[in-house]
Amino acid sequence: MVLLCLTANHRNTEFDVLDRVARSVDAATASAFTAHDHVRGAVVLATCNRFEAYLDVSDDAEAPELIGTAALAGLLENGAELAASVTALSGDDAIRHLFSVSSGLESMVMGEDEISGQVQRALVSSREAGAVTGHLEQVFQRAATANRAVRARTDLAASGRTLVRTVLDMLELRVSDWSPIPVLIVGTGSYAATTIQSLRARGAQNLRVFSATGRAARFAEKFDVIAEDDLPDAISRARIVITCTSRYTVTTEHIINDKRRLLIDLGLPRNIDPAVGELAGIELIDLAVIGKHAELPELADVARDVVGSHTAAYLAQRAAAPAIVGFRRHIADTLATELARLGESHGSANSGENDAVERALRHFAAVLAHGPSVRAREFAEAGRLDEFEKALELVFAPRRRERPLTEGDVV
Structure with missing residues (x-):
């Protein structure tokens, strides 16, 4: 059993490529990998700034890296383009990488606390698809243990680092008082809930939500915000728009006036067409911009030591x-x-x-x-x-x- 990791992320792949690939990833992607010779199991992780495939490859496979990249190129739309930029890690290196990813040490925002849940959800999704082997199950569970140890030893959890908090930190000098500013959140998933919590912590009061899935009213009632049912109209009345969904894209057609406003795109695939940023009065902040401002926390070295210790212990036991x-x-x-x-x-x-x-x-x-x-x-x-x-x-x-x-x- 050889663990192979194919990783494309904000460090080695353009966001445009990640965006296109993210649109073709679904629940069947992991099981599709296992249809290839020598690939016994697979877990696929797709987040806002990375695509990774963890493959359990047979011991007798020759050149497992080539097997993995060939499978990737054939499975996904734009897979060949992605395969050209991925980094292939195998064996101990793949295990170390998974432990670091799960603990938030490879994220665009160092120590962000969504990634551990995303890793475990990827495992559950692959398990439900029948694509998880005992080897993959074991190494992913140990990665979760390493993440808990990192949170216990450092202040990463206490800082509550997320993409939206990083963006709000970037806006500190531009927004002195959040209370009167009308903010529209597009999306009703878990990240939308995190966004509302972060905004309220800074004093925001005029919060509205839109969802094309019809869940805005229920979401608004739960989080005590105002539901909107018309996206162009809602955008026209907002000064700040934060998108965190993968179901649809805000296009130039949704901008019906040239009032100055800030649009923040936290999604991958993109939630906002880049052409929107060219319109008069619009300032667009997307993941590429956020990545340039994401600073490393002071305790990164401590966190890496903890991850390194847990990785070494697991490898020794193997x-x-x-x-x-x-x-x-x-x-x-x-x-x-x-x-x-x-x-x-x-x-x-x-x-x-x-x-x-x-x-x-x-x-x-x-x-x-x-x-x-x-x-x-x-x-x-x-x-x-x-x-x-x-x-x-x-x-x-x-x-x-x-x-x-x-x-x-x-x-």
Whole structure:
């Protein structure tokens, strides 16, 4: 099992490319990857500033990076264009990258707190599509654990870093009092809710919401804002428009006057046609502009240390797995031999007694295996796994493994 990551993000790919690709990603994308030879499972992560495919590739695959990019080029509209710019990471490098992404350390806004949920939702979506293997499940769960450790050790969670908060920080010198300013939020998803919370924290009171899906009224009632049912009219009466949806695009036709206003596009695919920014009176801030102003938090080094520690621990445990499985198999084989002897010597006449003895022996075997399994992981994390393996072979002489690990090997 080899983990392969194909990553296209704000560092290596133009936003226009990410925008076009985001329009062709859907719930079936992950399962479509698995139709290719050697790709056993897939999780696809598509956010406002990145597209990533995490693929579980067979051990016997030659040049897995080429397999991944070829699959990507054929699956998505504009996939070939994306494949030309992606960075391919495999094995330990892919695992390190996933842990960093899940913890917000690779985001355009360092430490932003939406990404961990987006990563886990990508896992759930792939799981529901039947595209997740045990290997992918395990590494994504460990990435979530690393993220929780980062939040506990740093102030990233306390700062509540998000794209919208970064934008509002950018506007501090231009907006001294938010209370009288009419603000329109386009969209009714979770990010729209975050946007309202951020605006209210700065004193905004005149908040309105529009949704083409017909959910504006219910959303407005829940968050105590005003619902709008006509987008051009709502935009005409707003001084600031913030879009956070992927369902439709604000075009020049939606701008019915040349009143000065600020439009903020937080979406990918784009929510606002770039041509809107060329109209008189319109200032458009999109992800490309936001990315230039996203500063790194002071505790980034601490966060990276935490992620690095969790990544190293996971990789060490993976390295120790063959030794642990070999040792447990040795105990299981020995137990099976002794239980067979027990049945031969006592027969079925004492079945109740035999069952009690078998339960006791199985419990003893589990206890016997636990201690060395823990020690194997500890030695692996300390870089001394070879010492443990030599000692294990010297004392117990377990049979060496003749095949790679499979999902059935529980460690």
